[in-house]
Amino acid sequence: MKKGMLVLVLANLSILLFAGPFGFNKGMSLKDVTEVCITAPEHLADDRYMVLPQKTHPDFEVYIVWISDSHGLYYVKAISREVTTNPYGTELQALFATIENSLINIYGESLFKDEIDPESLFKDERHWMYALQEGARKYYSTWSSNGEAPLKDALLCICLYATSDGETTGYIMLDYEFDNHEAVRQDLESVF
Numbered sequence: 035m036k037k038g039m040l041v042l043v044l045a046n047l048s049i050l051l052f053a054g055p056f057g058f059n060k061g062m063s064l065k066d067v068t069e070v071c072i073t074a075p076e077h078l079a080d081d082r083y084m085v086l087p088q089k090t091h092p093d094f095e096v097y098i099v100w101i102s103d104s105h106g107l108y109y110v111k112a113i114s115r116e117v118t119t120n121p122y123g124t125e126l127q128a129l130f131a132t133i134e135n136s137l138i139n140i141y142g143e144s145l146f147k148d149e150i151d152p153e154s155l156f157k158d159e160r161h162w163m164y165a166l167q168e169g170a171r172k173y174y175s176t177w178s179s180n181g182e183a184p185l186k187d188a189l190l191c192i193c194l195y196a197t198s199d200g201e202t203t204g205y206i207m208l209d210y211e212f213d214n215h216e217a218v219r220q221d222l223e224s225v226f
Contacts, residue, residue: 054187056097057089060212061106061188067099075099093133093206100218108215114206123162123196126204127173130196133206134175137194141185144175144194167198179213188213 154170174195
């Protein structure tokens with residue numbers, strides 16, 4: 035009996051010690067995720083759950099995880115608090131830069147893009163937020179695993195991006211895709 039308890043304690047300790055983003059690791063079951071959250075996960079749809087992890091960041095308010103029955107946790111999304119900004123997006127860009135710098139310290143340099151559709155009528159910086167809202171502007175940074183430099187924590191890629199729901203309000207989104215996501219995708223496609 036003592037040996038079984040020791041194994042259980044060590045297994046739970048390993049979840050906490052080697053926790054990835056917000057305390058989540060690749061392949062965690064719904065039960066494992068529940069153990070590292072403050073409240074029980076709320077089922078949203080399909081394999082998505084809204085969670086409140088014990089390890090949170092003050093700039094993020096919403097956390098969503100994707101958990102496959104056969105492959106466990108494979109995707110994490112964090113959504114920032116609403117950011118009030120001017121039409122130039124100054125405050126939103128400042129929050130983006132702060133979070134990006136923290137991620138660079140952990141995962142190394144990112145691939146940053148600030149792209150605007152060449153056909154857009156809203157290229158002027160005073161329409162920065164409007165272009166973002168309309169999808170004419172893309173503002174993001176990505177980190178990807180490759181053969182020479184894999185990301186830690188079994189991550190395949192990370193994407194940090196800005197989004198807008200108005201000319202003066204926006205959000206920062208942070209997505210973590212684990213390397214078991216492809217296996218989940220293959221399972222879904224195998225039904226065809």
